[in-house]
Amino acid sequence: MTVITRFAPSPTGHLHVGNIRAALHNWLWARKMGGQCLLRIDDTDTARSEERFVEGIRADLAWLGLEMDSEVRQSARFGLYEEKFAALRAAGRVYPCFESAQELDLKRKILLGRGLPPVYDRAALALSADEIAAKEAAGEQPHWRFKLDHDAPIEWTDLIRGDQHFLLFADA
Missing domain, CATH: 3.90.800.10 (Glutamyl-tRNA Synthetase; Domain 3)
Structure with a gap:
């Protein structure tokens, strides 16, 4: 089994020490287990999410030396979420x-x-x-x-x- 962890900040502001702790923990665990650590931008709050905060998150992680294996956006999955929600509704x-x-x-x-x-x-x-x-x-x-x-x-x-x-x- 391949270990895949993720760090999923919301781009609604700057990172704080709790974010950094979570990123470090998940990145270290993935490295220890020979797995991958994803940066998942949790941009589902479209009213408050800003690209400048995404850029800041990337810069902060780079400064810390936490190189993520890939980056995904939650908003890219809205269609999938709607599909799964419809299936949950249909199944009661x-x-x-x-x-x-x-x-x-x-x-x-x-x-x-x-x-x-x-x-x-x-x-x-x-x-x-x-x-x-x-x-x-x-x-x-x-x-x-x-x-x-x-x-x-x-x-x-x-x-x-x-x-x-x-x-x-x-x-x-």
Whole structure:
């Protein structure tokens, strides 16, 4: 297995010490493992991303001696993201929610006030197709949530920690 790490700064400002730490860690790990370290410009915030910050990121990494193996742009993948999102919608793996930031904050505060973790109540799953259509017709823009199967185990193999396994709500 080839190790591929990445450093993914947003070109919305200058690098800071936390960015440098992450870049150094990922670059060193890739070198130690005989792998590659990618510079992934996380330019999905098109309103705030600026090319001058991309140039600054490259210059800072060069000054530090961190030569990246390749560079990719997140914005170049927008089409792929739309395609994958459409597949998730078609498979019923995401669902639209219409609560405002204030409504979600109130729900969080209520749960925290009861000594409970601020876990979303999945209320939007109860919306009918007609209710969703009415909200969209009224100009409400949904935010989308991933529909988790709370009873299914989550499993993967981590390169450092080995096989991992847990249930989402085993300790809830």
